[in-house]
Amino acid sequence: MSPIRRSLLCVIGPGIVWAVHFTTVYALISAACAPRDLIDYPGLLLSGGLATVFALGLCLLPVLCPPRAGPPELIRAAFWSGLIFSLAVLANAGALVFFQSCGG
Amino acid sequence: MSVAEEPAPCSGARMGEDTTFEAVWDTPKGWRVLSSVSHRVVGRRFIYTGFVFFLIAGVLALLVRTQLIVPGNDFLDLETYNQVFTMHGTLMMFLFAIPILEGFAVYLIPLMLGARDLIFPRLGQFGYYCYLFGGIIVLSSFLFDAAPDGGWFMYVPLSTTDFTPDISADFWLIGITFAEIASVTAAVELITAILCARAPGMSLAKMPIFAWYILITAFMIAIGFPPLIIGSILLEAERLLGLPFFDPLAGGDPLLWQHLFWLFGHPEVYIIFLPAAGMVATMLPTFVGAPLFGYGFAVAAVVSMGFISFGLWAHHMFATGLPILSLSLFSAASTMVAVPTGVQIFCFIATLASGRPRLTTPMLFILGFLAIFVLGGLTGVMLASVPFNWQAHDSYFVVAHLHYVLIGGMVFPLFGAFYYWAPHFSGRMLSERLGRWVFWLMFIGFNTTFLLMHLTGLRGMPRRIATYPEGIGWDRLNMLSSIGSYILAAGVALFVYDVFRSLRRGPLAPRNPWGAATLEWLYPPVTPGFNFHGIPPVHSREPLWDQPELLEREAHEVDGLMHGLRDGRRETLGCDPVTGAPLYILRLPHPTWVPMIAAAGLALMFGATLASVYWLCALGGVIALAAFAVWAWEPSDSGVERDVGMGTTLPVNLVDRRSHTHVGIVGTMLVLMALFASLIFGLLYLWNTQPQIAATMAAPLAVPSGLAGIAGLAVALFGQFTRHFALQGRTGRAALLAQLTAIAALLSGASLGWALLPVDPRATAFGATLWAIAGFVAINLCVVVFWALFNAARKLAGRVGPGQSLPDFNLATFAKGTGLMVIISAAFCLAGTLGGAAQ
Incomplete structure (x- = not known):
């Protein structure tokens, strides 16, 4: 993969990871808190926690191991994209940490 | 420079009738102008039509404010009031904001990127006519006394046949769905144009920042509009065929409509904001005299906003009884989106600080945008908080917030853009003196109208009420808001006057009148219809600043690829989506009626559905299908190679994943x-x-x-x-x-x-x-x-x-x-x- 393509992937990648993580957390909350009651609350916490750790690791990649070559603007964009989406993943997970049940 | 002076015989290549560059790109004359597919013509049509819808919607807003100017007013009856505010929102959101910004994108993107036209010109014409016909369908509801009155969001069950038995909701659902085809086609067209037709050397990292904003916006439209299209089709199917998608008695759910609507509705705010912010990011460096601060930061911010804006939709549904956990998730995302927005605003402020800004009219509108949008963003963060949202829900506080975001974030940059790019439309400059009056009238009028609405909302005035009793603390605030709206309208009226005045008496615009850095100013503003005789290689994001050779000669003499290539066909360069390296010659269609006929067939189909004349509906469908078939039945030129100059030979078309059609x-x-x-x-x-x-x-x-x-x-x-x-x-x-x-x-x-x-x-x-x-x-x-x-x-x-x-x-x-x-x-x-x- 060419350096410019790699740095572009590092800009877009964290966004895709955030989107998948958001959808996962939303789906888990829907599974636990809707009338069908598919999973229990501890199950929600466990799976949500695992998804968060995984997503956070991926989002932080461009921050901790930034692309070595490529246009400097895109390398900078990759760093900030990774940082912003890492925060956003944590914010998604915040809902799971601060509440003890679907009702709060 | 090696160029092919005469068309060389080559197998499979179709030759045009006239090999003159200017003649090939000339806009058809007389009534045949309606068959034009040029991005310049189509883009302008989007802009002009969008502005007409803006004026109509603005008049409707004035009717609303006149009704609310005093308590107990009976200027409008309740039914008419509902129709007026519904149509105001509908026209502003669907028929003004997005189409006019897409119009600017359609017009500017090829010019900025060094392309001779958009890649799918017929799709552009088709989209425009869908938009026009869809808008006419929605507006014509007034003629039949069936204007929609259920709010611009058409909530169910209010919009189901039980509560809206007439066809007013059908006008909305069918007309808007039809008009949305334009947005989606423009999105596909812009994504492809930005990725596949750029000047040689213009990698993604060297693209003008406006192209990044439009690229992300186009992706957002492609993903954000479908939920509403599906929602509208399901609701129309429920109304027409009795399918119970939203009927709780049959396992449907009214909240499903809200989910689908806001899955579109919230990203739409960013779909409106991002192109306008892109305009600011383009104009600001011109008046500061320095490049945009933090191009990389801005790209990261735009990408982040593009993603995160899809995680906010349920903050419009905080009062619907969703689980607290869901509320927290959406509250967190709603707060998070402020981070990339803030990054962007700081990029603008840092750019301002990096030079000595010229206080021209566009610059005033940019400053107005910064002031108003930041306030709107701050109240947005307040509303992202669930407890505050419950208090302010459906009150005038929300009305104030959304107008601060939308007028501050979109209308002010748009008016700045009108003044900035006016030479492209008339060849003349708008008046600086009148422009300042326009700005101050709009700025003062806007803040008088909407700043006070925060207080009106906090004092408990709900949205969408047609009148109110006196003596409960709303009287004076409403009076002042209405006066403010008249001042705002006076500013818009003065702008319209300035436009018509400048057509005759405005000073002629010179080449690159503002001293800008981007390629749309390479030629004198008004050309007969073409963009680039030769497509110049680009080494910088500010080519007109960093490549002085571009402005040293007359524009048509500037060196570039395809200069002098005379196939008698409309052609531009196809490039690698990432690196911008030239890969192939892209042959573009000439003016044609086919897309318009296809759109007219669809309009007949949609209109006949409204009138329940189903044989006519089928006829419209057949016309559209036949037009699509003629559209597609085109000989291919693939497999031909041409010398495009500067020692480069390129094939016509590319059978590859990087091909524009792919x-x-x-x-x-x-x-x-x-x-x-x-x-x-x-x-x-x-x-x-x-x-x-x-x-x-x-x-x-x-x-x-x-x-x-x-x-x-x-x-x-x-x-x-x-x-x-x-x-x-x-x-x-x-x-x-x-x-x-x-x-x-x-x-x-x-x-x-x-x-x-x-x-x-x-x-x-x-x-x-x-x-x-x-x-x-x-x-x-x-x-x-x-x-x-x-x-x-x-x-x-x-x-x-x-x-x-x-x-x-x-x-x-x-x-x-x-x-x-x-x-x-x-x-x-x-x-x-x-x-x-x-x-």
């Missing part, structure tokens, strides 16, 4: 997948929230479900094999495989229908949604059948030469996407069967 197909698949995903979301939502009623549905048949899945796989595989043989030049085999693809598509559609035979779509919402999914997949399968047979027919008619395998290449991608949809649909049917219906 990128366009991928963009289209993105839209189709988003439509499909919206339906799947609806299915899972109803299954999850209405388990008892979903369980009463009869199970789909197992064997046909399995057959459908297998046939879906066959569609994908045959499509891929067709591509394989076409690339090898084995035309006969490719034609056979194309026919097999069509047969597999027919079989999978039939199997899916067979599987669902026991399911009564009127009995349960879940069943109706399964049928809707099958219907959607069936439409895609019909496209596969039509396309595959069309490709086969071209081969059998001897219209396909060696190396002309692009249609098969593209069909394979479409067939794989459709095959995937069939397999997923079949899997859901099978899951319903194995799980004992929908238990």
Whole structure:
């Protein structure tokens, strides 16, 4: 993969990871808190926690191991994209940490 | 410079009638101008039409403010008031904000990127006419005294036949869905144009920042509009056919409409804001005299906003009884989006600080944007907090917030853009003196109107009420807000006067009148219709600042690729989507009526549906299909090579993943997948929230479900094999495989229908949604059948030469996407069967 393509992937990648993580957390909350009651609350916490750790690791990649070559603007964009989406993943997970049940 | 002076004989290449560059690109004269496909013409039409809708919607807003100017007013009756505020919101959001910004993008993107036109000019014309006809359908509701009155969000159950038995809601659903075709087609067109037609050397990192904003916005439209299109179709189906998607008694859910609407509605705010912010990011460096601070930061911020804005939709639904955990998730995302927005604003402030800004009229509007939008953003963060949101919900505080965001974030930059790019439309400058008056009238009027509304809302005044009693603390605030709205309107009226005045008396604009850095100012502002005689290699994001050779000569003498290439065809350069390296020559269509006829056929179909004249509806459909077939029946020029100058020889078209048509197909698949995903979301939502009623549905048949899945796989595989043989030049085999693809598509559609035979779509919402999914997949399968047979027919008619395998290449991608949809649909049917219906 060419350096410019790699740095572009590092800009877009964290966004895709955030989107998948958001959808996962939303789906888990829907599974636990809707009338069908598919999973229990501890199950929600466990799976949500695992998804968060995984997503956070991926989002932080461009921050901790930034692309070595490529246009400097895109390398900078990759760093900030990774940082912003890492925060956003944590914010998604915040809902799971601060509440003890679907009702709060 | 080596250029081909005369058309060289080459197999498969069609020659035009006139080889003069100017004649080839000339805009048709007289009434034939309606057949123009040029991005300059289509972009301007979007802008002018959008502005007319803005003026109409503005008049409606003045009616609203006049009604509320004093307590107990009876200027408008209640019914008319509902119609007026509904149409105000509808026109502003659907027919003004997005189309006018797309118009600017359609006009500016090729000029900024060094392309001679957009890549799919006919699609642009088709989109424009869909927008125009859709807008006329919506507006014509006034003539029939059937203007929609259910709010611009058309909430159910208010908009169902039980509570809106007349056709006012149908006008909204059909007209808006039709007009939205324009947004989606423009999105595909812009994505492809930005990725595939840039000047040599313009990598993604060297693109003007405006192109990044538009690229992300176009992707957002491609993903964000489908949920509303699906929602509108489902609601219209409920109204027309009695399918109970939103009826709780049959397992439907009114909240499903809100989810689908706001899945579109919230990203739409950013879809409106981002292009306007892109305009600011383009204009600001010009007046500061320094490049945009933090290009990389801005790109990261725009990408982040593009993603995160899809995680906010439910903050419009905080008062609907969603689980607290869900509220917290959406509250967090709503707060998080402030981070990239803030990064962007700081980039603008840092740019301001990096030079000595010239306080021109566009600059005033930029400063106005910064002040107003930041305030709107701050109240947005307040509303992201659930407890505050519950207090302020449906009050005038929210009205104030949304106008601060939308007028501050979009209208002020837009007016700045009018003053900045006015020379492109008339060749003349607008008045600086009048411009300052326009700005201050609008700024003072706006803040008088909407700043006070925060207080009105905090004092408890709800939205959408037609009048109010006196003496409860709302009287004076409403009076002042109404006066402010008149001042704001005076500013807009003065602008309109300035435009007409400048057409006769405005000073003629010189080349690059503002001293800007981007390529749209390379030529004198008004040209007969062409963009670049030669497409210059670009080494910088500010080419007119950093490459002085571009402005040293007359524009038509500037060196560049394709200078002097005379095929008598409209042509531009196709490039590598990432690096911007020139890859091929892109041949573009000349003026044609076909897209307009296709749009007119669709308008007839939609209009006849409204009037319940179904034979006319079918006729409209047939006209549209016939037009699409003529559109597609075009000889291919692939396989021809031309000398484009500067020592470069390029082929015409590229049979490759980087080809513009393939990128366009991928963009289209993105839209189709988003439509499909919206339906799947609806299915899972109803299954999850209405388990008892979903369980009463009869199970789909197992064997046909399995057959459908297998046939879906066959569609994908045959499509891929067709591509394989076409690339090898084995035309006969490719034609056979194309026919097999069509047969597999027919079989999978039939199997899916067979599987669902026991399911009564009127009995349960879940069943109706399964049928809707099958219907959607069936439409895609019909496209596969039509396309595959069309490709086969071209081969059998001897219209396909060696190396002309692009249609098969593209069909394979479409067939794989459709095959995937069939397999997923079949899997859901099978899951319903194995799980004992929908238990």
